[in-house]
Amino acid sequence: MSDSNETVALTRDVVAILIPAGTKVELPEGASAEITQALGGSFTVQVQGHLFRINGADADALGKEVLRGPEVADDASDDELEKAVWAQLKTCYDPEIPINIVELGLVYECRLEPLDASNRKAYIRMTLTAPGCGMGEILVNDVKTKTLEVPRVTEADVELTFDPPWSRDMMSESAQLLTGMY
Numbered sequence: 001m002s003d004s005n006e007t008v009a010l011t012r013d014v015v016a017i018l019i020p021a022g023t024k025v026e027l028p029e030g031a032s033a034e035i036t037q038a039l040g041g042s043f044t045v046q047v048q049g050h051l052f053r054i055n056g057a058d059a060d061a062l063g064k065e066v067l068r069g070p071e072v073a074d075d076a077s078d079d080e081l082e083k084a085v086w087a088q089l090k091t092c093y094d095p096e097i098p099i100n101i102v103e104l105g106l107v108y109e110c111r112l113e114p115l116d117a118s119n120r121k122a123y124i125r126m127t128l129t130a131p132g133c134g135m136g137e138i139l140v141n142d143v144k145t146k147t148l149e150v151p152r153v154t155e156a157d158v159e160l161t162f163d164p165p166w167s168r169d170m171m172s173e174s175a176q177l178l179t180g181m182y
Contacts, residue, residue, distance in 0.1 A: 007034045014061035016052035019044065019095050022134035025052065033062065037098055040091035041067040042142070053095040053138065069149030078120070081152060082112050085122055088146045095135060099178055101126065101143070105170025108161070112153070121155040122147045127166045136160060 010031045018025050027033070027047055037044035041056030043064070059066045072084050089107055090100045101107055109125040124143060128136050140158050147156040168181050 005034060005036060007032060008062050009033075010061050011063055012061050014054060014058045016045070016047075016054045017095075017135070017138050019051040019053055020134045022136070022138055027052065027054075027061075035062065037093070037095065038064075039093045039098055040100065040146075042093065042095070044095045051095070053135075055142075069146075070151070072151045074151075076152070078112055078114075081120055081150065082110065084150045085110055085112065085124075085147055085153060088150055089124070089143065091146055092139065092142050094129065094139065097129075097179070099171075099175045101139065103172045103175040104129065105172065105175070106139075106166065115154060119152055119154040121157065122150075122153050123157050123159075125159045125161055127161055127164075129166050131162050131165075 010027055010029050010033055012029045014027050015024055016027050031047055033045040033047045035043055035045050043054045043062060045052050045054055054062065056067055070084050070088060072080060086102065089110065090102045092101045094101065094104065097104065106128065107124065107126045111123050112120040113123065115121050124147065126143065128139065140160050144156045144158045147153055168176065171181065
């Protein structure tokens with residue numbers, strides 16, 4: 001998915017997150033919503049002049065298909081599972097910036113530890129572009145939810161930290177190019 005700027009009528013009531021405040025709002029069925037960003041399975045929409053984030057699980061409210069989680073072989077190694085988690089993290093986007101959180105440099109650490117013979121716990125340490133970001137808890141929840149979609153990852157501990165503070169130097173070269181900060 002990518003930026004789309006398509007206008008749709010909501011097919012049902014849906015809970016959305018007001019950007020950048022992070023508060024939940026119920027948008028009514030029939031409301032006109034302009035999709036301004038559709039990345040990683042979630043949507044940023046503009047309704048009556050306000051921006052909202054709609055989770056991918058509610059894609060049907062926009063007349064869109066709900067994306068399925070990742071697939072991994074039953075006998076996948078820990079390295080393969082960790083790569084799948086990193087791939088999932090690349091589906092997490094700041095609702096205002098069309099760049100995933102990995103390319104933005106927001107993920108400081110991601111590792112897996114065994115819980116038993118087949119299940120793993122993911123430990124993720126991340127930050128935000130600004131400490132006062134109202135979308136912080138939303139992004140942390142998105143990271144946790146998407147990490148738990150990886151088969152055999154049955155627990156996820158997502159720590160939000162501001163040490164060290166994020167800076168644009170943490171962005172990948174391609175992210176810096178996309179934002180004109182290179």
